Amino acid sequence: MMIQMFQDFGHANPKNNNVYYFSVEKYDYATTSMKEAGEGKFCPFCNTRIEYEFYQYSHIGKFKCPNCNYGENKIYKLATNIDLKNRKFDVDGITYNIKFNSIYNVYNLLAVIACSSLYNIDADIIKQSLSTFVLNNGRLEEIEINNIPTIINLAKNPTGCNVSLRILNEDNEQKELLFVLNDNVADGHDVSWIWDINFDNLNNVSRIVTSRYTCL
Numbered sequence: 001m002m003i004q005m006f007q008d009f010g011h012a013n014p015k016n017n018n019v020y021y022f023s024v025e026k027y028d029y030a031t032t033s034m035k036e037a038g039e040g041k042f043c044p045f046c047n048t049r050i051e052y053e054f055y056q057y058s059h060i061g062k063f064k065c066p067n068c069n070y071g072e073n074k075i076y077k078l079a080t081n082i083d084l085k086n087r088k089f090d091v092d093g094i095t096y097n098i099k100f101n102s103i104y105n106v107y108n109l110l111a112v113i114a115c116s117s118l119y120n121i122d123a124d125i126i127k128q129s130l131s132t133f134v135l136n137n138g139r140l141e142e143i144e145i146n147n148i149p150t151i152i153n154l155a156k157n158p159t160g161c162n163v164s165l166r167i168l169n170e171d172n173e174q175k176e177l178l179f180v181l182n183d184n185v186a187d188g189h190d191v192s193w194i195w196d197i198n199f200d201n202l203n204n205v206s207r208i209v210t211s212r213y214t215c216l
């Protein structure tokens with residue numbers, strides 16, 4: 001139950017004892033069919049179609065190759081009781097309060113917990129650090145505009161954008177969406193990837209404004 005690319009590193013180094021896997025339990029908005037554009041439908045080792053128990057987002061979820069068992073690993077750290085509304089999850093009986101309400105950040109922060117633990121960093125220190133950690137810089141940055149709570153999120157690919165819309169859809173408050181498309185050099189002139197974004201079925205969105213960002 002993890003990100004396939006990371007698993008491939010481990011499977012490519014079967015004799016390396018320093019390979020550790022982490023995993024995240026099914027969260028409330030996981031689905032039994034792929035909801036967004038995803039990759040990795042076939043086993044990279046035997047080309048058999050991979051079977052999913054559930055999808056967290058895109059192609060991230062619990063899966064297994066029915067032929068060679070790719071996807072079955074000994075899990076070093078498992079995040080449980082994923083509560084994005086209250087921004088917390090558990091690992092080894094310890095509750096980690098976080099500043100994010102996105103499932104992909106649970107994966108990111110669990111990777112931090114796993115690495116920190118391998119370096120024998122005390123769980124209390126990790127817990128304290130995660131409780132105050134924010135990225136800002138346009139990554140789920142929370143600001144107020146005319147006293148209106150606003151979240152800014154930068155996306156550079158379909159999966160990134162689709163998980164941003166997931167955050168929006170999992171929030172039951174009424175909201176407006178401003179979608180700004182940028183085709184400048186740093187992010188690439190080819191914006192055809194936006195065709196893979198799920199714009200249908202937006203929850204509680206009263207107005208959508210679109211714009212194009214141009215650097216002068």
Ligand SMILES: [Zn+2]
Binds near residue numbers: 043046067070
């Ligand atoms: Zn296989």
